[in-house]
Amino acid sequence: MALKLLQPPKLEPITLGTAKNYLKLDHDDDDAFLNNLIKTARKAVEAFTGKCLIMQTWQFSVNSGFASALSDGTYLEGMRSRGKGGIELPKNPFIQLEGDPEIVDDYGHRTIKDFRLDQSGRTARLHFGPSIISLTEGRGVVNISFTVGYGNKVEDVPEPFSHAILIALANLYENRGGPANDNFLVPPALPQSAIDLLLPYRSARLK
Structure with a gap:
């Protein structure tokens, strides 16, 4: 990470x-x-x-296999209102994602669409579907860019x-x-x- x-x-x-x-x-x-x-x-x-x-933007990078292992498939499928586990974004208060997460591997950068953002807890968490494993066999890196802060004014x-x-x-x-x-x-x-x-x-x- x-x-x-x-x-x-x-x-x-x-x-x-x-x-x-x-x-x-x-x-x-x-x-x-x-x-x-x-x-x-x-x-x-x-x-x-x-x-x-004050508002600031960060990039959090995790192994794609790790991201998949921590994700909750039932939450991804809409069967839960709150996911179990997931990749916790280490900065908060969360404002927004800066675009979709990306996979980075030997084939370059590819956008991930197979994910769901959980904001039901005190910290934001992301859950990823099986596509990140099929794309990289678990060897790629997932980059998540996100903005946090209480606002942009004192x-x-x-x-x-x-x-x-x-x-x-x-x-x-x-x-x-x-x-x-x-x-x-x-x-x-x-x-x-x-x-x-x-x-x-x-x-x-x-x-």
């Missing part, structure tokens, strides 16, 4: 002005640094909760996430000067007060 970010969020859920007001800063000396910390804090919140805040993000980002941001800013990686401060664990805000929103991890 592999996960690749295709389209990052076009903005951060916290504006620079909001961050400076929260930190009570009235100068511009640290603006570039603060923008980096906002992104770092947002990523820490997303990693902890499994939730993507106000679309639930307030607890925004507040947790500000708490994490303040913690990072007050403890600046730590080791750096690609111009981003390596984040410590989220402060407990941020964790308390986020726990009700945390997604169950893939097993």
Whole structure:
């Protein structure tokens, strides 16, 4: 399995002005640094909760044999309103698929039509029919492109996430000067007060 970010969020859920007001800063000396910390804090919140805040597009790749083995044939045939098993998309909240899934193998890229999307649970899942095995003998890779997030505006993000980002941001800013990686401060664990805000929103991890 592999996960690749295709389209990052076009903005951060916290504006620079909001961050400076929260930190009570009235100068511009640290603006570039603060923008980096906002992104770092947002990523820490997303990693902890499994939730993507601002709209972003990802590609999830799985072996076709694995995808078929986890799929529920009775759900595919319309005999159930909710599937059992399936390929769970590892990011949420789910918005939409970006086109039909594709099979990639030695013969190139081919669109899969034999699938059904299940959105009845907390996470979106896909179920695939037997055609993905007949096409590849179980040796191909299924690519699923999908968009997730609460929306494309700052106000679309639930307030607890925004507040947790500000708490994490303040913690990072007050403890600046730590080791750096690609111009981003390596984040410590989220402060407990941020964790308390986020726990009700945390997604169950893939097993």
